[in-house]
Amino acid sequence: MVTYDKTEIFYISIGFWLFLGVICYSSGSYNILTVKTGGSVTIPCYYDRKYKHQKKYWHSEIDMSNTYTNTTEENLSVIDHPDQSLFTVTIRNLQSTKHDGHYYCAMKIEGKTIVTYGLYLQVQSEPDVSVVSSSVSGHEGGDISVQCFYSSGYKDKLKQWCRYKDKSCYTVGRINTSQNSSVQISDDGRRSFTVLMTGLRLTDSGWYYCSAGEALNPVHFTVIKAEPDKEKDANNELLTVWLLVSAVLLLLLILISVLILFTWRWRRRPEQDKQQIREIKGCRTTDMIYSKPEDPPIYSTINDENPNDANRDIIYYSTIDDVPVSEAVKPPAGGAIYSIIYSTVAPH
Incomplete structure (x- = not known):
C-alpha cells in the first residue's frame, strides 16, 4: 500500500484541479500550520493589488466550502483589507477532528479560480x-x-x-x-x-x-x-520663555538706569550753571586769618581772566579793616587773642 505525506497529498489535490482546468495555482509555497487544540489562529492571504476588486474567499477541502470575504461566523471570520492587499482568515476553537485538513486562499478571475496560498492545518495538543x-x-x-x-x-x-x-x-x-x-x-x-x-x-x-x-x-x-519627546519639548519651551523674560527684564533695567542717570544730570545742570556765573562775575569772600603782631605783612596777588574778553585788564582792590576787640576770638589751640580781619575783593 502506497502512503503519502501531507505535502504530497496537497500537490496531488492541486494537480487534480489543474487537470480539470478549474483552478490555477499562483504560488509554489506550501506549509504545515500547527496550532494548539482549543486555540485560534489568523492566516493572512496576500494578493496582487490589481485584484483588490475581485471576489476572494477561503476554501476548505474538508467540506468543499467557500467562505467569501467580509463574512463573520461563530468560529470563522474572513475579512478583506484592500488597503493592505490581503484578506485574513480567523479560525477559533480549533479541534483536530474538525479542522485538520487542506485549505486555500483563492480568487475568482474571469470565471477561473486562482489559488494564491495553500496550507495544511494541523491541530495539536503540543504544536x-x-x-x-x-x-x-x-x-x-x-x-x-x-x-x-x-x-x-x-x-x-x-x-x-x-x-x-x-x-x-x-x-x-x-x-x-x-x-x-x-x-x-x-x-x-x-x-x-x-x-x-x-x-x-x-x-x-x-x-x-x-x-x-x-x-x-x-x-x-x-x-x-x-x-516626539513631550517632556523634552516642554523643557525646551520653558527654557525659551525664561530666556525671553530675562532679555526683557535686562532691557528694562538698562532703560531705567539710563533714565535715572539722565534725570540726575538734568537736575545738577542749574547748580553748575550758577557756579560758572559766580566764577565769571566774581565773588565776595570772608576769611578768618590768624596772625601775630610780629608777623610780617601778607601780600596777595589775584588774577582773573574774563572768558569773554581775554585782553581786558582787571584791577582788584582789597580793603582790610580792623575788627573791634569785642569781635576777637581765640585761636583753636588757645593763647593770644587775635583780631578778625575781613577782606573784600571786587573788580573795578
Missing part, C-alpha cells in the same frame, strides 16, 4: 512550532524580539523567520543589514530560537511566521510611529 504571542509590536527606531518554540523532532530542521508579503526569509546565524533595520536569528539548541529585529521602520509592519522545516506559526508584527 510542532509555536510562539508566545501571535501579535507583537515595537516602536519606530527601536527593537523587538520574538521567541519561537519547536518540538524535539525539529531540532535539526532549518529554522527561519519569513515575511508573507515578499516571501523573504532569514535563517539562523544570518544577519541582514541590507536595509535600515536588521534581523538576527539565534537557536539555543533547546527547542527554541529567538528572532531579534533592530532599527525598526514603519514598513517592517506586516505578517511573518516562525518555521522549522515545513512547520510554521504566523505572527502579526506592528511598528508604532515614534512620537
Whole structure:
C-alpha cells in the first residue's frame, strides 16, 4: 500500500484541479500550520493589488466550502483589507477532528479560480512550532524580539523567520543589514530560537511566521510611529520663555538706569550753571586769618581772566579793616587773642 505525506497529498489535490482546468495555482509555497487544540489562529492571504476588486474567499477541502470575504461566523471570520492587499482568515476553537485538513486562499478571475496560498492545518495538543504571542509590536527606531518554540523532532530542521508579503526569509546565524533595520536569528539548541529585529521602520509592519522545516506559526508584527519627546519639548519651551523674560527684564533695567542717570544730570545742570556765573562775575569772600603782631605783612596777588574778553585788564582792590576787640576770638589751640580781619575783593 502506497502512503503519502501531507505535502504530497496537497500537490496531488492541486494537480487534480489543474487537470480539470478549474483552478490555477499562483504560488509554489506550501506549509504545515500547527496550532494548539482549543486555540485560534489568523492566516493572512496576500494578493496582487490589481485584484483588490475581485471576489476572494477561503476554501476548505474538508467540506468543499467557500467562505467569501467580509463574512463573520461563530468560529470563522474572513475579512478583506484592500488597503493592505490581503484578506485574513480567523479560525477559533480549533479541534483536530474538525479542522485538520487542506485549505486555500483563492480568487475568482474571469470565471477561473486562482489559488494564491495553500496550507495544511494541523491541530495539536503540543504544536510542532509555536510562539508566545501571535501579535507583537515595537516602536519606530527601536527593537523587538520574538521567541519561537519547536518540538524535539525539529531540532535539526532549518529554522527561519519569513515575511508573507515578499516571501523573504532569514535563517539562523544570518544577519541582514541590507536595509535600515536588521534581523538576527539565534537557536539555543533547546527547542527554541529567538528572532531579534533592530532599527525598526514603519514598513517592517506586516505578517511573518516562525518555521522549522515545513512547520510554521504566523505572527502579526506592528511598528508604532515614534512620537516626539513631550517632556523634552516642554523643557525646551520653558527654557525659551525664561530666556525671553530675562532679555526683557535686562532691557528694562538698562532703560531705567539710563533714565535715572539722565534725570540726575538734568537736575545738577542749574547748580553748575550758577557756579560758572559766580566764577565769571566774581565773588565776595570772608576769611578768618590768624596772625601775630610780629608777623610780617601778607601780600596777595589775584588774577582773573574774563572768558569773554581775554585782553581786558582787571584791577582788584582789597580793603582790610580792623575788627573791634569785642569781635576777637581765640585761636583753636588757645593763647593770644587775635583780631578778625575781613577782606573784600571786587573788580573795578
